[in-house]
Amino acid sequence: MLAIDVAGLVVDYGTVRAVDGLCLQARKGEVLVVLGPNGAGKTTTVEVCEGYRRPTAGSVRVLGLDPARDGKELNARIGVMLQRGGVYPAMTPAQVLALFATYYDNPVPPGDLIATVGLTRAAKTPWRRLSGGEQQRLSLALALIGRPEVAFLDEPTAGVDPDGRLAIRAIVERMRDTGVCVVVTTHELAEAERLADRLVILDAGRAVAEGTPAEITAAAPAPGGQSAASGVRFSAPEGIDTGALGAALGSPVEEVRPGRYRIDGHDGDLATLTAALAAWLAERRLALTDLHAGGAGGGGLEEAYLRITAASAQSRHSGNGGSP
């Protein structure tokens, strides 16, 4: 059975259509990351699944239940991590977890959970005096305490230090390995790539790409009509003469972002190309600070994401609706 099955979801806020015919599925034992620019409909979609909002149209099933109708039954089986707040400011992590433990039939012992999320030293500090990262860890612990079958984590690593990110990633992986369906919304691409079994990219309330990180990277449209995977990408000082470099290499060069370049349409020997690139830059005393030659991954998701969302925005403006 699918843990989450969203079909044809439409959510309107007054005259604004926040979600526009979205389909989304997630299984148990899977980490689904929902990516997208601000206003893409990520939080709205997740809040419909959590039972906070009613859909304008479409069907939403979480563990086979309708969140708008079966909230009482569903609340015992899901865990929710809100983006901000949600905790009594005067309560300490130990107190809040002890309180939440009374809500569930078979809670994780609060003491164990405090150790798991790394809050042992802050266990007796009121919420309002915790750091941003500590507050995030406590919010995550509150999502876990009821041993959920589906966990919704909204921006779980926002404001968290590198140690905390490692801890949160380990917790998410352990949940997945014990059969939990974990839905993470984020706009941090690096985090998304590390966490996700599957990714859905939303734009303007629609899913514009879906698949594993590698599939999305490979399938992203490139300007030359090729997939992103076949290009060579490098970093160098911004504003180099891409026309001259392209002529020297025999392949067009594009500055995709300041200081970030890609070579398209290259079909010759990779060794010759990279040597020629390095030589051309060295002659001009320009440092080559990063190089990815072919293949998916290696920072590819970021570029794929930018291309997919840009293509989606373009097709919206040209008036032919959304992308598939």
Place this chain on the structure above:
Amino acid sequence: MRALTGQLRAELGMTLRRGESVLLTLGIPVMLLVFFSTVHVLPTTTRHPIAFLAPGILALAVMSTSMVSLGIATGFERGYGVLKRLKTTPLGRGRLMVAKMAGVIAIEVVQVVVLVVVSLVLGWAPHAQIGALVAAIVLGTTGFAGLGLLMAGTLRAEATLALANAVYLVLLLLGGMIVPLGKLPSALAGAARVLPAAALSDALHGAFGFGGGIPAEAWIVLVAWGLAAPVAAAFLFRWE
């Protein structure tokens, strides 16, 4: 049941740890009671001001707990996203509200005990009708809690804080709690009589045998607010 008792314990713990709410629910009523019953500056029309003051201050105590303290705490919980977070736990909104009301009643029991003991020490000799007393306090609590939750569920937390305190002050003066309504200009007294504060203090005065029985209009006003305010709160309350 475990969730309900857990929530009730948490609600009470937070209330008792908030200095301003202890000041509001116990400190101020006790201070007013002691001050005005020993310093005879009020036009209470009686040789024993405590006989007028004790029921009035009990009405004030009920209002401070069920409207001001409950409203402000709930308003901030809504502002901090606590109510939103609790919505997706098995506690549910029903049990949250039951825990909050049980917390209000528990605080009121403490208030009644403290204020009655202080009043007896100050020479109070009441003839209480327990049934009418309990009915008046329950109706008053329901109406004031409805008003507090109406503010908490529709306004920003800071606005609830300001408005609840302003209404508290106005009703303290127009509620027949320390100043008898008969001493107010008649138009003002007439307006005050349809407000829940005056109705509650009238009912409590009557229930403690001060100035005859409980006027029927006090019951009518108490019942009307006890129904209208919670219903309005239930319909207009926004959880986020």
